[in-house]
Amino acid sequence: MKVLIIGGGGMVGQKLARRLADLGALDGKPITGLTLADINDPAPVEAPFPVSCVTCDISDRASVDQIIASDVDMIYLLAAVVSAHAEEDFDFGYRINMYGTINVLDRARALGTRPRLVFTSSIAVFGGEVPQPYGDNSALNPQISYGTQKLIGELLVEDYSRKGFIDGRGFRLPTISVRPGAPNRAASGFMSSIFREPLQGVAANCPVDRDFPHFYLSPRQCVENLVRAAEIDEAAFGKRRCMTMPGRVWTIGQMIDAMTAVAGPEPARLITWEPQPEIAGILDGWRLDIRPEKAASLGMKADDSFEDNIRYFLEDDLPG
């Protein structure tokens, strides 16, 4: 089993690579090689199988052809320009998120081996005029370019799979929290930083009210679900291969209370509450009440409580 992670240098890609190294196998088969590809050289991971790290610009078909080897069995396509960045730079967002996805799909198709491909979409496909809650059969009416690009990716994964070119499956990631490391340019960044920074004694700003509801998943459970994503027999998908990954709806207030329950009252006092006009328009569409069911029926899971999310961050990302 040869595995390729495109976006293997990102937070989720790195955690997935380390988890695959722990497991040593995927979909019941020993992993015999792992390639991590990203726009910048991805950090290597220790593993009981060969790991190679390569750079790739997915908007360049020749670059994609080089990293997708003819013997690949499993492709994770995690690479993307995130929401606020794609909104600021329309052409760059399309170049990576739409044309880049097409390049990967076309290369996978050209192999003629029908590789399995796990595509990560986003809950940014939800919103607009569609009434909440959003279930598996709600219409998708994205209100930002990122959501549009991800939904186009879903549609292509469906069509390329239906035509027999790939064995694709796609999962809309909930907002990942608590996300370790430096802030990225996602408008949802505060949904991690208001925990990550205070848990390290640093102030952070929350631009929405305590009752702002949203849909979350921990990095640890996200990675478990991505492992599961590669194992699902394609017959189980029926006529739809793209769906929302399980997560849970919490308000900001509930999450902060969970942090206090796990880590005491000090971190919450470091949160400031200033509106941020530059992301207000995006966030208006993000009061998301999402009820995924299909992915749960296929064996994916949400976190039990946000206290788990806080604990996972302390255990996985703040060793010592």
Next chain:
Amino acid sequence: MKVLIIGGGGMVGQKLARRLADLGALDGKPITGLTLADINDPAPVEAPFPVSCVTCDISDRASVDQIIASDVDMIYLLAAVVSAHAEEDFDFGYRINMYGTINVLDRARALGTRPRLVFTSSIAVFGGEVPQPYGDNSALNPQISYGTQKLIGELLVEDYSRKGFIDGRGFRLPTISVRPGAPNRAASGFMSSIFREPLQGVAANCPVDRDFPHFYLSPRQCVENLVRAAEIDEAAFGKRRCMTMPGRVWTIGQMIDAMTAVAGPEPARLITWEPQPEIAGILDGWRLDIRPEKAASLGMKADDSFEDNIRYFLEDDLPG
């Protein structure tokens, strides 16, 4: 008001052009020029304003740049590779229906004038796992490449409009019946030919049962709705500019009875009932119960009864 119809040589494009010639105005403004563009030289129409006919391959950006003049006010994008053809030739379908649409949108954006653009999508976006009936907020789960390509077009029209590049709006055309002229390669072809041919004394085959339900609109009402499409104030769209054009659900049996009511019993006797395996897979997904509401609220209409559809064909397409 300068108008461009891309796909102006097709059945709907030609009827729309003739209707615009009758009206002399669109959206309350006198038409000062009409360009009909198509892959083959479109037939000219008589009009009280200048009409030019040009060839264009929308999959070629340079060709698109030539036909979309900088002073265009209203663009109708009707050109497409139809369902069965796009299903047979995957690359050709994407080249025209996806990349061609992108070329038109990118050229319209490059003008910097935010032209109004009417995009015709298709009810082929419906189907798959989504329960019927299909309303304005049902999920879209296309089961053929044509539906995928049209839905991608919708998403791009939404996003380019939201970003202020165009004033776009899109309408999923019901199956048009009774369609005049020669059969095209649409899998829905029989839904016109079983009326068109028998009404002219010629046999035609119906590959589905009398109780097969589907969603229809006459060419005459479709054109009226396309005129209306250009007049809708964009503020009325809210956060969703693409929707299903009104039509009505009838069974094949009801439609044949309507033909008999208008034209007597002879035509129905010329219909044969042989299954066609090559389109059976497509038609399985087409037992469509669609309930559009938003477009009706914006002033578009369905036919009152299928007897009207038969009469319009006799009046408009079989003169003498």
